[in-house]
Amino acid sequence: xxxxxxxxxxxxxxxxxxxxxxxxxxxxxxxxxxxxxxxxxxxxxxxxxxxxxxxxxxxxxxxxxxxxxxxxxxxxxxxxxxxxxxxxxxxxxxxxxxxxxxxxxxxxxxxxxxxxxxxxxxxxxxxxxxxxxxxxxxxxxxxxxxxxxxxxxxxxxxxxxxxxxxxxxxxxxxxxxxxxxxxxxxxxxxxxxxxxxxxxxxxxxxxxxxxxxxxxxxxxxxxxxxxxxxxxxxxxxxxxxxxxxxxxxxxxxxxxxxxxxxxxxxxxxxxxxxxxxxxxxxxxxxxxxxxxxxxxxxxxxxxxxxxxxxxx
Amino acid sequence: xxxxxxxxxxxxxxxxxxxxxxxxxxxxxxxxxxxxxxxxxxxxxxxxxxxxxxxxxxxxxxxxxxxxxxxxxxxxxxxxxxxxxxxxxxxxxxxxxxxxxxxxxxxxxxxxxxxxxxxxxxxxxxxxxxxxxxxxxxxxxxxxxxxxxxxxxxxxxxxxxxxxxxxxxxxxxxxxxxxxxxxxxxxxxxxxxxxxxxxxxxxxxxxxxxxxxxxxxxxxxxxxxxxxxxxxxxxxxxxxxxxxxxxxxxxxxxxxxxxxxxxxxxxxxxxxxxxxxxxxxxxxxxxxxxxxxxxxxxxxxxxxxxxxxxxxxxxxxxxxxxxxxxxxxxxxxxxxxxxxxxxxxxxxxxxxxxxxxxxxxxxxxxxxxxxxxxxxxxxxxxxxxxxxxxxxxxxxxxxxxxxxxxxxxxxxxxxxxxxxxxxxxxxxxxxxxxxxxxxxxxxxxxxxxxxx
Numbered sequence: 001x002x003x004x005x006x007x008x009x010x011x012x013x014x015x016x017x018x019x020x021x022x023x024x025x026x027x028x029x030x031x032x033x034x035x036x037x038x039x040x041x042x043x044x045x046x047x048x049x050x051x052x053x054x055x056x057x058x059x060x061x062x063x064x065x066x067x068x069x070x071x072x073x074x075x076x077x078x079x080x081x082x083x084x085x086x087x088x089x090x091x092x093x094x095x096x097x098x099x100x101x102x103x104x105x106x107x108x109x110x111x112x113x114x115x116x117x118x119x120x121x122x123x124x125x126x127x128x129x130x131x132x133x134x135x136x137x138x139x140x141x142x143x144x145x146x147x148x149x150x151x152x153x154x155x156x157x158x159x160x161x162x163x164x165x166x167x168x169x170x171x172x173x174x175x176x177x178x179x180x181x182x183x184x185x186x187x188x189x190x191x192x193x194x195x196x197x198x199x200x201x202x203x204x205x206x207x208x209x210x211x212x213x214x215x216x217x218x219x220x221x222x223x224x225x226x227x228x229x230x231x232x233x234x235x236x237x238x239x240x241x242x243x244x245x246x247x248x249x250x251x252x253x254x255x256x257x258x259x260x261x262x263x264x265x266x267x268x269x270x271x272x273x274x275x276x277x278x279x280x281x282x283x284x285x286x287x288x289x290x291x292x293x294x295x296x297x298x299x300x301x302x303x304x305x306x307x308x309x310x311x312x
Numbered sequence: 313x314x315x316x317x318x319x320x321x322x323x324x325x326x327x328x329x330x331x332x333x334x335x336x337x338x339x340x341x342x343x344x345x346x347x348x349x350x351x352x353x354x355x356x357x358x359x360x361x362x363x364x365x366x367x368x369x370x371x372x373x374x375x376x377x378x379x380x381x382x383x384x385x386x387x388x389x390x391x392x393x394x395x396x397x398x399x400x401x402x403x404x405x406x407x408x409x410x411x412x413x414x415x416x417x418x419x420x421x422x423x424x425x426x427x428x429x430x431x432x433x434x435x436x437x438x439x440x441x442x443x444x445x446x447x448x449x450x451x452x453x454x455x456x457x458x459x460x461x462x463x464x465x466x467x468x469x470x471x472x473x474x475x476x477x478x479x480x481x482x483x484x485x486x487x488x489x490x491x492x493x494x495x496x497x498x499x500x501x502x503x504x505x506x507x508x509x510x511x512x513x514x515x516x517x518x519x520x521x522x523x524x525x526x527x528x529x530x531x532x533x534x535x536x537x538x539x540x541x542x543x544x545x546x547x548x549x550x551x552x553x554x555x556x557x558x559x560x561x562x563x564x565x566x567x568x569x570x571x572x573x574x575x576x577x578x579x580x581x582x583x584x585x586x587x588x589x590x591x592x593x594x595x596x597x598x599x600x601x602x603x604x605x606x607x608x609x610x611x612x613x614x615x616x617x618x619x620x621x622x623x624x625x626x627x628x629x630x631x632x633x634x635x636x637x638x639x640x641x642x643x644x645x646x647x648x649x650x651x652x653x654x655x656x657x658x659x660x661x662x663x664x665x666x667x668x669x670x671x672x673x674x675x676x677x678x679x680x681x682x683x684x685x686x687x688x689x690x691x692x693x694x695x696x697x698x699x700x701x702x703x704x705x706x707x708x709x710x711x712x713x714x715x716x717x718x719x720x721x722x723x724x725x726x727x728x729x730x731x732x733x734x735x736x737x738x739x740x741x742x743x744x745x746x747x748x749x750x751x752x753x754x755x756x757x758x759x760x761x762x763x764x
Contacts, residue, residue, distance in 0.1 A: 058487075058760050066477055066484030068707040070491040074758045077725040079708070087685075087708055091717075094679040126680055127341055129607075129645050161680055221643070222679050223715035224708070244569065244608070252507065252713065257478040282571065 067256055067305040082309075089308035090225030097164040097219075097227020107193030110171050112157065113146060115139035115205070119196040132198035134240075135205070143192070143208050152186035153178075153271055154211035154238075158197035160218025164227040169260045173217055173230060173253065176264035184268060186275070199233045199247070206238025213274050214238035215267065220251055225308065229254040232267055236280035246281035248274075313370055317361040324358035329366065329374035333432065334615035335359035336439040338655060342603040342616045342646035349615070363436055364406030371432045372401070376614035376622070382564045383574050388430055388625040396428025405436045412437060412449045412666075419452040419466075426668035431562070431621035434666040438617060438659045446662040447698035453665035455701070458592030459554055459633045461531045461738040463500060463701060464670045469733035470702035471724045472634075472672070473498035476505045476713040480513055482520045489524060490763040492705055494756065495721035496728070496749040499739035500634060500672065500702035501555060501597065503535040507713055511545035514538045522552040522589075528763050531738035533590055533633065535597055540572060540580045547587050555633055556584035557597040562622030565610025574626070581630045594633035599674075600624070601638045602656050603646025616646065617656070621663040628667055634702070635664055636672035641716055643678050650687035653677060657691055661700050672702035676709075676718040685717070692719055696727040703727075725749065725757075 020032050059071025072083050079087070101122055107114030116139045117132045119125035125132050135143065157174050159166045178188045189209050194201055199216060206214025213236050220231040230253040235242055248270055253263040269289050274280045315326040326332045334348040336359035343349035350356035372392075375385045403411060411417055438446060456464040463470055475488030485504055492498050502525070504517050514536045521534040533554035536543065540558040547553050558577065561567050567574075584595045600623040602616040611619055620637065627635050637660035640653040647653045657673050664671030675691045677683040692703060709720035727733070729752065734740050743749040747756040756762035 058491075062484070062487035062491075064483075065481050066487055067712050068475070068477075068484065068488045068491075069710065070487055070707050071760065072708070074495075074722060074753075077722055077729060077753065079722060083708070090710075091679075091685065098680040126643075127645050127648065128345065130345070221715050223712060224679075224710040224717060226715075229715065245571070252478045256712075257507075 063305070069305065085309045086307065087224075093225050093308070094222040094227060097162045097222040100163040100227075102159050102163045102166065102195055106167070107157070107195070110191075110193065112191045112193035113143070115143060115192060115194045117194060117196045117198070117201055122196070125196040129198050132196055133200035133204075135194075135201065140204075140208070143205065146190070149187070149189060150210035151189035152212050152275065153181045154189040154192065154206050154209050154214045156192045156194055156197075156202055156205055156214065156216040158194040158201065158216055158218045160197060160231070161221040162219030162227045162229065164222075165219035165230050165254070168228050169254070170217055170219070170230060173232075173260040173264060176261055177215065177217075177267050180264050180268035181271060184272060186271070200242070202233060202235060203238045203240050203242045206235065207240060211238060212236065213271050213280070215271070225305070226254070229257065230260075230263075232263065234267065234270055234274065234280060236274040236278065244281075248280055248284060313366065315362055317358040319354055319358050319361075322354070324355055324362075326359060326362060329371065330376045330614050332359050332362050332366070333376065333436060333439070333618050334613075336363045336436075337615045337617055338439070340602075340616060340646075340652060340656075341644060341648035342606055345645055346606050346611055346613070346616070348613055360440055364409075364440055365404050366436070367402055367404050368408060368429075368433045369401040371405070371436055372397070372430050375430065375432055376618050377563055377612045382612075384562060384564055384567070384622055384626050387574055387629055388622065391427075391629060392430065393427035396425045398428070400425055400428060405433075405440060408433070409437045409440045409445070413445060417452070419454045422449075422453050422666065423455070423668065426666060429667060431625040431663065431667065432618060434663045435618040435621040437666075438662055441662070443655060443658050443694070446658040447694065450658075450662045450665045451697070451699040453699065455665060455668060455670045457594040457631070457633050457670045459533045459590040459594055460592065461499060461533075461736040463633065463736055465737070466699070467733060468736060469696050469700070469724070469728055469731070470500040470672075470736055470739075471497040471705040471719070472500045472636075472702060473502045474505070474704050474706050474711065474718070475502070476507075476706075476711055478507055478713045480507050480517065482517060485517060486520060486524055487760070488707055489521065490760040491707060492721050493528070493530060493763045494748060494758055494760045495705070495725055496735060496743050496757070497705035497721050497724045498530070499532050499735040501533045501535050503537055503555075503557070503597070505537045505714060509538045509542050511542050511549060514542055514546040515549050515551035518546065518551045518553055524763075529742070531736075531742050537597075537599075540576065544580055544583055547583060552589040553584065554588060554590040555595055555597040556580050556588065557599070559599050559604070560623050560626055561600070561605045561608075561610070562619040562626070563605050563610045563612060566605035566608055566619075567626075569608035569610060574629075577630065590633075592633070594631055594670075596627075596630040596632040597634040598623075598627045598630075598632055599636055599638050600627075600660070601641055602660065603642045606646065607642060617659055617663075620660055621667070624664045624667045624669055624671075627669055633670065634672060635669045636674055636702070636704075637661070637664070638674040638676065640677040640681055640683065641674065641714075644681040647681065649682035650677075650684060653681065653683055654687065654691050654694065657695060658698060661695060661698055665699070670701045673700050674704045674718055676704070676716050678716045688717065689723065692723055692727050693730060696731045696733060725753065
């Protein structure tokens, strides 16, 4: 059987005429079957993605509890066009957050000592976590030259996997955390920023300045439509060679998870436990720390998913 | 054992079986990071040639981590079925590959020899296989397990509903769960990764899921994927729990980094057998992923495909209901881009199935890996065609807590429709009775209000 190319209507009619003529010459008596009618294409489907004006009841109820995209309907088994556009826009936001880099001199403008890991560029940073865990030689010299004041707490702000989040609420979180620490009577090292930094960089920085506890605040890997989340990792007695089991961490520090002000109080409580018990990570006993219990059970962040695409 | 090969007059020599296995691996950013990959494309082929001439017996004799040093190696070696092993031990890896691909080699035969295979053997075969080779063999394997329903039958494609929430808001979790069920998802498990790792929150989520599943008489399983020690405490609190979960790695050190050991898993498995709420005998759920041992520096200089397969060798001890590789989750430092993630998913599925596990896959990427949404959607079809036991499912594939892109509620019915697959028999009947899906979308398809 030969395969037919798609044809315009006019040529299809011509083909029918040719077939009809051929059939007549071959002696066919019955008439050609009628040409199948082209179905009427229905009006464009209604927008299914719930804007506030036309959101379904389920989506509206769910939106009070979650930013998950539910109640979005379907076309066959697939998404409505409106959902596709929202999804593509959110994907673009996430990819932009990953690709973003801190502007040159950004840490210095914030009054931070700006340091640099051994990763030379962003791509190497993504593929070589080992290089993101150590300071380059110049940064190490500058940190040493500043002199270690052996503070109780050293806070480090870093780009991690989202420079966007670092620039967004990073300074606010670090400032609030430093204030909370000082209010409890602990000394806090002068602020340090690190570019192309992984979590374990806190070991080297904390060790050089002689801190009892090091805290690194990093942009966490972006989610769909977001790039504003921060994570904080804390370690008692920071030393090169510490492992993850010696750390405590807090993630999802953003408006939909734990907002920075709440996070600062909770991190200060964790630091208090570390200073009191002289340890961190799996060995740290968190029972009976009121700040931690209260935040986990009593607080519910507002759940807002921003609509990104409006045409016209 | 000759560990050398000549290509166009150049002789390539290798120091050990472990090095041959690593250098025969297809390109992998994690192997580059570990410094174990082939130094050139030609050397990779030389390693494949050497590997093709090694026998399965030689691979058994040279595990990538020594028996004396590693309890994962000991678990695999001590439990090996000698009768099944004898049937294949004299095959070279090249011959083994061809035997697996032969039309005459049926699924029942593969199931029979599975207990005689070590992870090093299946991983070695995978290195000589293309993506379509891997799919062809895996599609023959049938691994059937039973909890509240029957998973893994031929012609079926199941899914986990993964209704995660950044603050464990139970109402938010239930809204996502109901939506997923309305798209015909969730026959493998309703599984929540909690944001808070406490026995109380684990128990609270399980009770809420249990109420929902009972109210709607859904024939499936529930699980909260907190650390195994947390789940053990939650179970001791008396909450319902169908499946007990833990992330595992292919080395003892990797498992130590996860805070577990064989002894702890033995204890957890015994507890869920005694106190779990599922009706069937398969009650453990494991997740794995290439690169997890390397990320804790416990890979012993071995490549990540082989180490990953060893995690399945450990999982086998517990006759789990679910095992899945979370293939693109850790990041581009282990699997750099779409082709690497795609290939790794098919390798892991092949290795898991050949070792006798009900293997699923979380086909996913993080937003800093170079994989497009189109590539990810293609991978779901490849996995479905390869007979993958189950995929994940989330609202638009977006995990709002763990921040990565996986399979969506819409993808599961789409792939089932394309490939003519159905959910588990019990779940299939439930969907038909509810008007959600009966060989195609029913009147309540996508209508979460159909679930109370």
